[in-house]
Structure formats: C-alpha cells, structure tokens
Amino acid sequence: MPLRRSTLSLTIPLILAAWQPAQAQQSEKSLDEVVVSANRGEQRRFDAPAAIDAVQVDTLRAGSPLVNLSELLSSVPGVEIRERQNYAQDLQMSIRGFGTRSTFGVRGIRILVDGIPATMPDGQGQLSSIDLHSAKRIEVLRGPLAQLYGNASGGVVQVFSQDPPVSSKPVFAAGIGAGSDHQRQWDVSVGGGNETLGATIDATRYRTDGYRDHSAAERNQVNAKLVARSSSSTTITGVFNYLNQPLAQDPLGLTRAQFYANPRQVVPQALAFDTRKTVDQRQAGVLVDHAFSDSDKVSARLYGGTRGVFQTLATQNNGVVDLDRSFGGIGLNWTHKTRIANQPLQWTVGFESDRMQETRQGFQNNGGTPGARSRYEDDNASNSDVFGQLSWAFAPDWEAIAGLRVSRVDLNIGDHLGSNSGGTSYHNTSPVLGAIWHANDRLNLYANVGTGFETPTLAEIAYSPNGSSISNVPNFALQASKSVQAEVGAKLRLERHTLDAALFTARSRDEIVPLINNSGRTVYQNADRVQRRGIEAGWTANWHPLLKTRVAYTLVDAYFDSSYRNGNVTIPSGNKLPGTPEHNLFADVETTVAPGATVALESRFESRTFVDDRNSDAAPGYAVFNLRAGKEVKAGPGTFYVYGRIDNLFDRQYAGSVIVNESNARYYEPAPGRRLFVGLRTRF
Template sequence: MLTLAAAAVAGLEAVTVTATRIEQPSFDTPASVDVIGIDPAAAQAPGVNLSEALGRAPGIVVRNRQNYAQDLQVSSRGFGARAAFGVRGVRLMQDGIPFTMPDGQGQTGLFDLDAAARIEVLRGPFAALYGNSAGGVVSLFTEDPPAAPTLRIHGGAGSFGSWKTGVDFGVPFGDAPPGFTGKLSRFATDGWREHSRTRRDLFGAKLAWGEPEASRFTLTATALDQPDTQDPLGLTREQLDRDPGQAGAGALAFDTRKSVAHRQAGLEWAHRLGPRDTLKLRGYAGDRRVTQFLAFSGAAPTSSGGAVDLDRGFGGLGLRWTRAGRTAWGPFSFTLGIDYDRMDERRQGFVNDFGAAGELRRNERDSVWNVDQYAIAEWWFAERWRLSGGVRHSRVSFRVRDDFVTAVNPDDSGRRDYSATRPVVGLLFAASDTVNLYASAGRGFETPTFAELAYRPDGQPGLNFALDASTSTNLELGLKAQLAQDHRLNLALFRTGTRNDIVPDANVAGRATFRNAARTRRQGVELALESRFGGGFEAWLAWTWIDAEFRDYASLAGADLSGRALPGVPKHSLHAELAWRHAPTGFSTAIEAQWNGAVWVDDANTARADAYAVASWRLGYDLRYAGWRIVPYLRVDNLFGERHVGSVIVNAANGRYYEPAPGRSWFGGVKASLAF
C-alpha cells in the first residue's frame, strides 16, 4: 500500500485530507477529494471571492454573480445550481465549524482567504457523512499560528473602483506550536454594473494552545460587516444584448440592497485518551442580522412584504470518538459521533416604500434543529485492499410561529420534520505503489431550506410545508495515479439518481418558489491532472462532463418536462493553468483558461446562456529584503474581453435570467510580511 511517506518520496508533496473525518493521504481515500493549497502571503489575487481558488477542482462550479448582495453560486456535480442566492446543496465549513445552517443554506462571504492554508473539496457518496449536504463539501482550513511573531500588511486596487487593504498578525506561545493569529480586512468596489456598490469588512482570529499529542484547544472567531450592498438584479436577453452593465428593472426604483452583520465563534478540543483513542468536542455559536430590500413593494394585505428584516441566532455541539489500531491483516480505525445544531430567527417583512421600510406585512419566529448520529470505519483488510464506510442518521425539524394574523392574513404557523438514514461504502484496491482504484456507493439526503419553504407555488398565503426532502443514490468509480515522479492524475466516473429533487418553480420579484421533481439524474466524468516540469514550470488541468436531466417531472401547468436538461448546469467545464517561476529572482507568472459550456436557464429549456471561454494572466515577484518578504503582483482577468454571462437565475420571472460578467479587468497589489 502507498503510505503518506511513500507518496512524498514519489515526487509531488503528499496531500493529507479529512474527507472521512480522519486525517489520511488523499491517495488512499476511496472518494473524489481535491486539495487546493494556498499561501496567502504570496497569492497573486486579492483574496475576495472563493472563485479565485477553486478552479483546479473538477466537478465544482463557482460562479461569480458580480453581485455581493446575493453571494457566489457554488454547485457540485449539479447540486446547488438552483440557488438564486447563497449556497444550497453544498456544505461549507471552516476549521471544522459549519458555515452552513441546519436547514442547509450557507454563505461563502464568511470564508477568510487571507488566512487560508488549504481548501478541501469533497464530492460524491462520502459527502453524506457530513449531514444535510447531498452535493458535496467545501472545507477551508486556516493557517496555524506562526513559529515567530509575524506581521503582514497588504493592499491593492483595480477596475471598477475596487480596492482592498488588510493587516494580519501572529504570535506564538513559547516554543510550542500554539499561538494566536488575527486578520482584519476591508474590501470595497463600485461594481462594474450599475447599482452594485459594496463594502465588506471581515475579521478572523484563531487561538490555539496545548500539545497536539495530548490535548489541544482551538478557538476561532469570524465577523462580517457588509452594509447597504446594492443589488443590480438579473437582466432579460434584450437588456443583456443592449447594455450588460445596466441594473435590472426595479433595482433603482426600489433601491434593492442588502445589509449583513454576522458574528460567529467556535471551539474545538482534541484529547488523546491513550495511544489508540482520540476524543474531539466542538461547539460554536453566533448571530446574523440581515436587512434586505427587494424589487417590489409587497403592499398587498396577504403579501410578506418587499423589505426583509431577519435576526438570527445559531449554534451547535459535536462529539466524536475515534479508535485506531491494527489487526493481523492491517490498520483500522473506527469513529462514533453525534452532532446537534440549532437556528432560531425572528423574520419580519415590511412594505418596500421605494427604498424605505413601511407597514408590517410579516412577523414570525422560525426555528430549525438537527440531531445526527454517525459511525465511520476504515480497514486495510488485506495487503492491497481497503474497505471504508459509514452510516449517518439525521433528523431535521422545522417550526414556524406566525405572529402576524389578520382577518385577511390567516395563521401560517406550522411544523415539518424530516429524517433519513444514509449508508456509504467504499472499496479501494492498491494496484501498485503508484495506482489506486476505488468504487463507492451511498445514499444522500437534503432538506429544503427556510428560504425554499417561504412561499407556496400556487401563490396562496402560508409556508410551503408540502415540500419534501430529496433523497439520492450515488455511485462512483475512480482511479488515482502518481505518474512518474512529478505528475498526479485523478479520474472519476459518477452517477446520481435523485427522488423528490428540490427544483426552482419560479422567481418573481425576488421571491423564489420551489417544487419537488419526481426523479432527476446526474452522470458524468471528472479529470484532474497536476504536473511539475523542469525549469520552474507547473500545470493544472480540471475537466468535467456532466449530463443532468429531469427523468420524471411535470411543470405546475402540467407540461411534461421529462428528458429536459437541468437548468444552470453546464455540460462541459474546463480549467487549465500553466505557471512558471524563476527561482533566482523570485519572478513568477501564469496563464489561466476557463471554458464553460452553455447552460439552460429554465426547466422547459427555451432559453440559455451561451458557452464561453476566458483567459486570465498574472505575474508577481517574491522579494526578500531586511527580513521582509514583499510580493507585488498584477492580474488581468478576461484578458481578451470576452462578452459572456457569469451566472444565471434559474426560472426567473419575465426572462430576467442573466447576470453578466465584466469585460477585461485588472487588480494589482502588494503583500508584505515580516517575521520578528
């Protein structure tokens, strides 16, 4: 079998992952998991959007809406492409702490790329072991405290009045690894489209103490302030062709915008009970305040209003015990765990009086909680065979108490419980020291989010508690190979069949309604290749082909849509990157290319966003002077000015499907670090 040490000798640095909740080489994991290493002190990018970092991972599509009021759109093997805002169907985590709420909705704006050491992207059957996340898991791990006191300052500016500045610092505690790090940054932009100005302040901190081989505590904190972020809305095809930089209908009249204030802290304690047993306890808590103005008044007596005021508190606990050992055949590990997460919110809606909050139209208390139990086991039961698997039972409960009841607006209080037990199994065969083959299968489970329950497709008052959870059957075959010494290849074939898939029905004036599709199917191929050549050259390639379609689905009007492609999912996507570094001078440069196939924008496949190919170029220096590490850089995106659509709003009303991407743009900056 290929061990972590052997992989390092083979050439490329061995990659350790936590995809199955236990640190191990990704080469020995029977799952599609990619790791993107990041050096924030030298990254030639502003560190604003997750889309900057995930191009090298196949199967995952991160679309930049150019709209910070609605966040990025993240999809994994087609899951999550339905989201009109935020992230659904893909679970987000940072340092083991969820950035996804118990109902399954998360926000990428909380990720701190200035602190990132690596990002793991897990797809396929084993994602089910993380809970309510059918499509995949994106986990960001921040830097540990430094070995010496360190100060880092960075700043930059670019197109559309964009700029970012920040300061990071780290302090060790004695000679041991524990210590403290803190990050504070501000990003602002006028936006390339009309009515898309934003400002984002992000704070992150990490405090670690204890001995890794005995007990270790890690305390993390995240704070985000994003006031009055303007929302330019989607465009029709006619508007897109005439002027892609304009704001959508109603954006100016109703002053569409969103303000977010988010605070969150998490604590993890890892304790060795002995040479074979480890106990991990995590806890987190936070609050989130959102005020949003939509593109309509919401003045009707039965309306929920066109201005949203949301005050949310959330938190959770998790306990995990792991035993590792050996049998006569080989090593094994066994994990038992339990998770509890809860979210409580006060949601109010007001009339949008052309950008000001008017009369009350909605007032309710929402809560959702989950209790999950899971077991995971891994065993090298023969010299070249490894069996991995697990089972997770989830119960997710939604409660709504309606405090706005009138003669024309009935009581919409209610409750809905969802539960499922999901098994996963994977088998890996080490064909040689440099080639592993694997097969895995499992069941997935995804509940609707509160946003998807908010409105009924028939237009009547009340919440959509008729919406069922979706269940999926996931199959995967894969190959992982170390080619020669400096080349790594991953290949995966997958097929997912889903029942009661949660799909958008319509998106009218900022209100998205959802329905269940009886059956959908996603199948495809993923290829990832990483190569290190002589002379300072490196290359990455990530290619995905996916066929996603409705297998059994009728529209609300009764039209049979079976056989139509799932909207928002490109059939082909390709990322290619070639980088060169001249070690003696510290100069480096790279060219990136991205190609995405056309995507349908509605269930009936009557309109689509065209395929596009864009290139980006970057260059920088890594200079050392008087103890300072200074990294000036410049990057140019969409180098050839390709006119294209960056993301789409599936089933948007009145054909307002399109969120255009900018033409050629640039950003340049300097990062300077000093270790005392």
C-alpha cells in the same frame, strides 16, 4: 440513457492526453499532501478512498486579491463556482450538479470552516463569511462519502485557517491592492507564540464600485485564532469570525436583450426599489482534540453566533426583509485504531446537534424604505445526527470503507400576524459502502456507493399554492429530496505528473423544483426523478522546475428523468437541469522567468448553460483567458511580493452566471470585461 457520442469524443482524448506524458514515479511532496475530510482522520490525499482535492493557500504569494472562493477553486474538477459580481447574493456554487438551483447563497453543499458549519441546519449555506487571507487549505470532497456529513451534502467544502506561527518574535503581514471598477483592498495580520500557546488575528477590508451600475459593495472581516496545547495529547483551539457588509447593491439580472445591448446596465426596478443588502455576522467557537493514547482520539466542538440581514427586494409587497438570527451547536466524535486479522482498522463514531433561530420580518418596499409590516415570524431549524465510519485494510493492498449517518431535521414557523404557524420533521438514514485498491505505489483505484438527502430550507417552505396564486401559508407538505450516488475513480502519481479521474452517477427522487414564480416569490414542489452523471479529471504536470501546467475537466449530464408540471407548463423528461453546463474546462500554464518571478496564463471554457427548467433559453458557451504575474523580493527580515493580473484578457462579453428560473426572464448576470488588479504584500 447512454452518454452521447459527442460527449465521449470530447472526454476520452482529454483523459488520454493527461495520461500519456506520465512516465516516472511521483515526487515526495505530492505524496505527502494530507487531507482529513474523507475519513475524519489525517491521511495522504493519494490514499483517500474518494474524489477529494486539497487546495493549498499561500496568502503571501497568491496571484489574486483573495476576495472570493472562486479565485481558488476553478482548478478543482467537479466544481462549478461563479463570481456573480453581485455581493448581495453571494457566489453560485455546485458540485457534480448539486446546488445549481440556488438563486442566492449555497444549496446542496456542506460548508465548514475549521470544523464549524457555515451551512445552517436547513441546508442553506454562505461563503461570504470565509476570510481567505486567513486560510491555509481548502478541501473539496465529492461523491458518496460526502453524504456522511448530513443534510445537503452533495459535496463538502472545508476551509482550514492558518495556525499561529511559532516564533520568538511577532510575525506581521500586510497587503494593499487596487483594480478596475475602483476596487480597493487592504489586509493586516499579526501572530506569534510558542509550542504551548499562540494566537493570530487578521483584518481585511474590500470595496468596489462594481462592474455594473448599482453594484457597489463593501466588506470588512476579522478572523482570530488561539491555539493552546496543554500537553502533547491535548489541543484547544478558539476561533472568532466577524463579517460586516454595510453595502451590497443588487443590480438584478438582465434579460437576453438587455444583456447584449449593455451588460453594465441596471434594470429600472433595482433603482425604483433600491435593491441592496447589509449583513452583520459574529461567530465564535471552541474545538478540543485529545489523544488518550496512540489508538484513541476524541474531538469536540462548541460554537455559536449571530447574523443580522437587511435586504430590499425588487417588489413592493413584502419587499423588505429584516432578519435577526442566532445559531449554534455541539459535536463530538471518537476515533479508535485497532487491528483485525492483523490488518489495521479505524472507526469513528459521533454525534452533532445544531440549531438556528431567527426572527424574520417583512415590510412593504416604498422606494427602498420599509413601509407597513407584512410578515412577522419566529423561525427555527435544528438537526440531530449520529454517525459512524469505518475503514479496514482487510488485505495488504485493499481497504474497505463503510459509514452510516442517521439524521433528523426539524423546521418550525411561528407566525405572529396570523394563524400560519406549524412545523415539520425530516428523517433519513444514509449508508455508504466502498473500497480502494492500492495497486502499487503509483496507482490507486476506488469505488463507492451511498445515499443522501436534502431538506427544503425555511425559505423554500415559506409559501403554498392557492390555485394559480401564492399563499403565505407555509408549505409543510414539501418533502426532502433523496439521492443514490455511485462513483469509480483512479489516482495516478508519477514523478512529474499526477492524474485523478472519476466516473459518477447520482439519481434523485423528490427533487425540489419550482411550482409557481410570481413577484419575487416562489412556491416549490417535488419532482419525481433527476439524473446526474458524468466524468471529472484533473491533471498536474511539472515539466521542469521552471514550468508547470494544470488541467481540470468536468462533464455533467444532468437532466429530469420524468416530466412534471411547472405552473401551466409541462417540463418534459429529458430536459436539462438549469445552471449546469455540460462541459467545463480549466487550464493554466505557469513559468518562472527570473528568480522569484512567475508569469501564468489561465483559461476557462464552458458550454452553454440553460436558464430554466423549460430549457426556453441558454447562456451561450464561452472561452476566457486571464494573465497573472508576480515577483518576490527579500529585504532584511521582510519578504515582499508584488503581483498583477488581467482577467478576461480579450474583453469577451459573456454571462458569468445565470439566475435559474427567474420569474421575469432576467436570467443573465454579466461577467466583467477586461479588468486589472495589482497588489503588494509583505511579511516580516
């Protein structure tokens, strides 16, 4: 099915506008930007044979509170990330249309923090445990090469934390902030060390009463890192993360009528069942990097953690969830550099094994208080993967890429209250092929094709159909979704301008979609085919040392390519995938108005977003503008940074996110109106 003429008419002018002003050679700073996600080894982002962005995090000068990942990734093309104003359900995130069906947590995207998975073996991931005050860089890998990271790799998000400062004296940092809806935040960190041994620890606290009624939240985090270098060839890194979320009220979604009548309101069911969530998570890991020589390097990881969740849902039957989880894993990979036909070749081979065990109990929800126990299970998920990846510069200006990953995922449920125990296994082999042409020092062109898969999560196999009703018997017949992806892209680097653009397509079969929705429970099934295709482009322009702009545009045409039955309704071929706006545009302009002082205007535009597979309704498109400003002041040994921002400058009423396929038609999660946040940070 060809792209529509209206789609192309919007896209081509944008790309031409981004290309036209670029007239000189790329600056040294941009060319030296380093990433590791594409080939598991350091290389310049410009030379990476894939669509990848690296967002540098300046924790002193960031013009936002650094509470949610959405503050930093809006400028990355291909990414849709929504801050739901609902800390009981985490952010909504999708990459090139993968992950849109998730109603809680993150699906279809692989998340890693310092090389340790934040995505469980069944494919369910969490973003709330990421402490952005400790972050140094965020890499976002899109397209076929992401498939080499295993289950649910429609894209890969890697967060790298700051290394301890090399300083003869400790380095202290602190920050405070406050804003609308009684937002309060503080952060404190200390670090130091030398070239041999260093450590840093950071603690943050954030509270809010919430934009909507019954949406208050509190989050406390600790992030620690220890780096030891026993020699010039060996580095041992220890990491520890702690998340305590004692309060996260859930106001639930609103119907269209409720959304327009009063976006701040809470539905009666949320109050009647006191919908809320608490989380307590601890995780620790050790990473070892050892270089045997200039040609051989080994990296290993070992990690483990626990996560406890207590959640009340807006239903009486099985409406209280009490979950105790333990998880951990190991990984090892070996990278070797050599030459063939006098041209450089690098290959990496490795294996990864991860495991999650959880005790899940369900209780009747008696007005927010647990009643009789209705569910008691021991659930397990594990994966065992081996992979290999090769890149060969077979000619002076050409490089070939090949990769293969063989995966096995096991899901098991042990039912203590009945006879619904059982398990299932999923197997997949994911090959990837590609090439990049280094046309000259300013232009790279690349193309990739590969396959991947996405298994059901433990939550998605929890229920089976029983006629038109729902049974507590696990749905082990649910299959993994498999996809074939392809992309072609270009990277242009000039003195004052950079442009990245890509065309992509992905065809999935056995897509996991709803069959029956009832009282907060969903039975899933496999749909035959889903198509995702589109264009993404990112443009950065440094017009003057005092003026710069950024533009990120994404077009995603995602639709069902065959019909399927959802309950008593037939979803016709051609219906759009819910939760995926066709057009998404981010742009900002930043200027320096005085030494150390900047002012910036941000804008974000989205087209309408369908709310369910039937395409029965859609959240309207919108345009919002944000204003931010900051001033840096040096005083003695300290540096101070004061900042402020106004979000939704013109007080636009719009849906910040939608809950796809919500069974009660409460699809809409309102975005806040005009909001103010101010803060002060210092480092000395």
